[in-house]
Amino acid sequence: MNLIQYLNIQTVQQQVDCVQLKLMVTPQVCQPFGQLHGGINSVLAETAASMGANLNLPAHQVAVGTQLQTNHLRxxxxxxxxxxxxxxxxxxxxQVWQAVTYQQARDQxxxxxxxxxxxxxNHHSIK
Structure with missing residues (x-):
């Protein structure tokens, strides 16, 4: 089972210029005191960006993350x-992608x- 399946991340939209995913916040993705674990924000961002980046590459290539910066706002x-x-x-x-994580109000x-x-x-292994 991969991380997307394990966390039950759902694809909402997947196009070459926009990828949107969703995740239900459950106790399994929260810290012991009930707040979403910050790593989940990073997982969602890198997953969405990777999916989009791969749509922009020829079949013989894959996109792998080299840097990730996440700012937790709320x-x-x-x-x-x-x-x-x-x-x-x-x-x-x-490729450089920006990922915005939000709940229903996109303005926040x-x-x-x-x-x-x-x-x-895609036959290249990263060591």
């Missing part, structure tokens, strides 16, 4: 969490991430 304790990733730069080797993001991804041959 706490989350319940409900659905959405992330929307859009490209800032789509080069032939490097809960986190903001920047994800940098490298295009590698």
């Amino acid at each position: 706490s989350v304790t319940e409900g659905e969490l959405f992330v929307q990733a859009t490209p800032i730069q789509r080069g032939s080797r490097l 993001p809960t986190s903001l991430s920047t994800v940098t991804l490298l295009a590698v041959d």
Whole structure:
């Protein structure tokens, strides 16, 4: 089972210029005191950005994350969490995507991430 299945991350939209995912906030993704674990914001951001970046690559390449910066803006304790990733730069080797995580009110993001991804041959193993 991969992380997407394990956390039950759902795909809402998947296009070359926008990927949107959602996740139900459950006790399994929260810290012991009931707040969403910050790592979940990063998982959602990198997952959405990677999915989008891979849609922009030829079949013989895959995008792998090389840098991730996440700023946590608001706490989350319940409900659905959405992330929307859009490209800032789509080069032939490097792509940079911005991911905004929010609940229903898109005007109040809960986190903001920047994800940098490298295009590698899909038979290439990273050590």
